[in-house]
Amino acid sequence: MVRGDLAVFPFLSVMQMFLTSGRAGRLNVDHIRGGQLWLERGEIVHAEAGRLRGDNALQFMASLDGGAFTFEVGQVPPTRTLSLRRDSALRRLIEDSEGWAALSRTFPDWNQRLRLSAKWNDAQPVTRTQYRVLNLVGDSANIRALLERSPESPRMTLETLRPFLLAGLVELG
Structure with missing residues (x-):
């Protein structure tokens, strides 16, 4: 198991590391905007964030700017909702995270109503x-x-x- 803090190791860097390593497992992120991603051989195969699944869950998690993460090797996804190889996945995460910049300033605390x-x-x-x-x-x-x-x-x-x-x-x- 690998653990870390996204305030120290940014989400995109962590994703690049796990996708490049080709490891299979589940990335859990404990944060109000967190969720879980399942990886297999350099590919994102499933994402969950609360009730969200697939593309919407991945987009949701692309807003991450903090939180504690754990990566558990060998965890099998409950289903397959995505098929994003390393380069496509990273490009998508970069685009999505850039799209969140202004929204994160406008809506900084997702605990608010x-x-x-x-x-x-x-x-x-x-x-x-x-x-x-x-x-x-x-x-x-x-x-x-x-x-x-x-x-x-x-x-x-x-x-x-x-x-x-x-x-x-x-x-x-």
Whole structure:
């Protein structure tokens, strides 16, 4: 078993190390944005983050900037939801982590809850996607739970909420 801290060893560096080594096993990350990744011979074959599986779970974990990790060699994935070889996986993780930069500044603490502010009114025009995402605000315990319940990808969900937060129509609390 390998253990470490993502504040010391960044997530992308850890993933590069495990994917390049060709080891098979499960990477567990203990963090509000954490989850589990299963690797086989330089390939990501499955990802889980709470209720999320596959692509959405991997995108969710690409936002990681901290947390404790453990890698357990020989752990078999419960299912196969991904097939990302080393170079494709690393390229995807880099792109996803770059996409999270602004969102992480806007939504720094995923333990916080979102709610509609006093500025909100029912006459506010919204698209169908916005309606589906906004409908989860107030019904979720925190941002992580909202992302797990959203019909959209994690990044798309926060990108949808961001303008409402910046306009003061949605607030953290």
